[in-house]
Amino acid sequence: MERVRVCLVGAGRAGLVHGRNLVRLPEAQLVAVVDEEGAARDRACAELGARGFRSLEEALERAAVDAVCVATPTFAHRDAVVLAADAGKHVFCEKPLALTLTQAQEMLQATRRAGVVLQVGFMRRFDPEFRAARECVASGELGRLVFVRSITRGPGLPPRWAWDPAKGIGLLAEVCSHDFDTLRWLSGSEFRSVFARVAVRKATEAAVEQPGFYDVALVTAELEDGTLGSVEGACPVDYGYDARLEVLGTEGMLAVGSVGPGTYTQVTRDGRVVQHTFRSWRDRFQEAYRAEMWHFLQCVREGRTPEVTGLDGLRALEAALAAVESARSGQPQLVGRGGGEP
Numbered sequence: 001m002e003r004v005r006v007c008l009v010g011a012g013r014a015g016l017v018h019g020r021n022l023v024r025l026p027e028a029q030l031v032a033v034v035d036e037e038g039a040a041r042d043r044a045c046a047e048l049g050a051r052g053f054r055s056l057e058e059a060l061e062r063a064a065v066d067a068v069c070v071a072t073p074t075f076a077h078r079d080a081v082v083l084a085a086d087a088g089k090h091v092f093c094e095k096p097l098a099l100t101l102t103q104a105q106e107m108l109q110a111t112r113r114a115g116v117v118l119q120v121g122f123m124r125r126f127d128p129e130f131r132a133a134r135e136c137v138a139s140g141e142l143g144r145l146v147f148v149r150s151i152t153r154g155p156g157l158p159p160r161w162a163w164d165p166a167k168g169i170g171l172l173a174e175v176c177s178h179d180f181d182t183l184r185w186l187s188g189s190e191f192r193s194v195f196a197r198v199a200v201r202k203a204t205e206a207a208v209e210q211p212g213f214y215d216v217a218l219v220t221a222e223l224e225d226g227t228l229g230s231v232e233g234a235c236p237v238d239y240g241y242d243a244r245l246e247v248l249g250t251e252g253m254l255a256v257g258s259v260g261p262g263t264y265t266q267v268t269r270d271g272r273v274v275q276h277t278f279r280s281w282r283d284r285f286q287e288a289y290r291a292e293m294w295h296f297l298q299c300v301r302e303g304r305t306p307e308v309t310g311l312d313g314l315r316a317l318e319a320a321l322a323a324v325e326s327a328r329s330g331q332p333q334l335v336g337r338g339g340g341e342p
């Protein structure tokens with residue numbers, strides 16, 4: 001396959017990041033953009049130079065497509081992935097994989113049945129610093145893992161659909177699924193249990209408008225190999241995008257991430273030190289988003305299994321859903337195995 005012909009479904013915040021990478025990567029050809037909202041579709045088509053369609057069905061009927069990049073809201077992931085797989089198309093799907101474990105299993109089954117690639121959008125696995133952390137842990141240099149702490153804070157409120165528990169799973173999955181994946185990926189171990197607390201501390205108006213909305217989450221986790229972990233998420237924090245990781249081992253520690261994007265430092269007349277923050281996840285993980293898409297294209301071209309599989313998406317979803325249940329019940333939750341084994 002010369003260039004992978006890709007159809008992008010969902011041209012919102014994440015979709016545009018992927019669309020822009022796809023038009024720049026020589027291994028890809030963005031042939032179609034699907035968005036059910038006309039204005040978003042027209043804007044994306046004008047910028048990316050692709051044909052626009054109202055539905056994925058229509059795009060697959062009328063355009064020659066090898067792969068589908070799913071960046072719709074979470075509630076629409078399952079239908080798009082199953083439709084694409086049933087049509088024999090390779091799939092890249094944003095995280096969290098789905099709203100429920102049943103949906104996630106259906107997605108895994110459909111892609112396995114079709115023998116197509118399914119990669120999930122855990123782009124941190126392609127960030128050079130997160131990769132260096134994983135290599136350090138895997139080399140044994142840190143000794144036995146003691147504790148992994150993963151923090152994600154976003155500047156703004158999530159899109160409106162994500163406030164609604166029927167359409168998204170809330171911060172614990174929409175944001176923290178990255179952190180749950182990082183804990184699994186770094187430790188090489190599965191989740192045993194989680195205990196979660198959520199609260200509304202800042203976005204009080206959103207919580208009034210949407211019952212069930214929360215803007216901060218704290219999770220303690222135990223992995224099967226005995227590693228302890230914590231996941232902390234907060235949105236909005238206004239000051240910038242802040243993703244950090246700390247790993248403590250028996251032989252040392254490592255840390256990834258800082259609030260500032262570079263070495264810019266300004267000292268004011270009154271002695272205050274000013275540094276710039278990352279404004280968005282788009283800036284912090286710019287290189288990682290490009291690298292994950294490049295990896296997906298290589299896997300499609302070479303028929304390889306991606307580094308981030310549907311099963312990884314399902315396992316992170318299991319942890320996130322167990323954390324949601326823990327926050328609801330006030331009790332620790334065992335993280336069950338929802339199937340999905342190859």
Ligand SMILES: NC(=O)c1ccc[n+]([C@@H]2O[C@H](COP(=O)([O-])OP(=O)(O)OC[C@H]3O[C@@H](n4cnc5c(N)ncnc54)[C@H](O)[C@@H]3O)[C@@H](O)[C@H]2O)c1
Nearest residue numbers: 010011012013014035036037040071072074076094095159
């Ligand atoms: N990997 C990351 O860092 C990251 C960052 C942001 C969002 N995301 C994920 O990406 C997904 C999209 O989030 P977003 O913030 O871009 O949302 P968004 O609301 O900005 O964009 C979603 C777009 O999909 C369109 N859409 C809705 N239903 C559709 C359907 N059935 N078919 C076609 N188009 C449809 C909407 O009109 C909208 O333009 C979510 O799953 C989210 O969790 C991932």
